[in-house]
Amino acid sequence: MHVLFYIAAAVAIFATLMMLTRLNAVHALLYLIVSLLAVAIVFFTIGAPFMAALEVIIYAGAIMVLFVFVVMLLNLGKRQVAQEKAWQRPGMWPGPVILAIILIVEVAFLVGRPGGAAVGTQAIGPKQVGIALFGPYLIGVELASFLLLGALVGAYHLGVRKQEKLEKRNDKHTHESGAAAGGDFVRAGADRPAGTP
């Protein structure tokens, strides 16, 4: 059990180091996901299985999907093609794959083990956590919900205002260009003085 804990911790630290030294954002994201999964294994080995599940679902699931989505939104234009070619180059993927295989072996070992308990101490299950969360920490839960609501409204505000402005600017732009064009055949010569041939 201790060996599994130390292996997972080493994988987490190594993946974080690799994340910091990557140049590409997507490569760094891959290593960050591996690091979060390794931290989830650490949680499981020290006896917090509910936290391990939350780590995988929320961190490695939701937040990393958000990061990937923003990376996808930011990579617009011509640069993307060269970047895609660079991503598909072999030689990048073995690092995260090896680390993830180590983690999978650990998970298989932990699941196959009869009493999946903790390092030294005993596991604290979701029941205790829930009783404490909705007992003395009820105010904290309400505050967290307010924080999430505020973040939702703020992110929506930040995301939507730019599009309105862009729309207005484009609208003005087409108006000006339409008025200044005058190059169509219908109105050709309409702005000449009357007496000239």
Place this chain on the structure above:
Amino acid sequence: MFALGLTGLLVRRNLMLMLMSIEVMLNAAGLAFVVAGARWMQPDGQIMFIFILSSAAAEVAVGLALVLQLYHHHKSLDADAISEMRG
């Protein structure tokens, strides 16, 4: 791990990488809470990790919206390019 995240925040100048480093730092703080909670066999550490998780989700939503805005304004993710708030 917290030191690694802090180093990443200070060293890297890419906004995405800085946000990821903040995630690493929050994760390290939560890990410390959970380990302490497991050491004394109390569920309070895990509850603090839940709170850290929700605050990290909120922070990353607003932060990524800001990054999108900044990228549309400056066409770059370099944190040094966005120095116009300097007095």
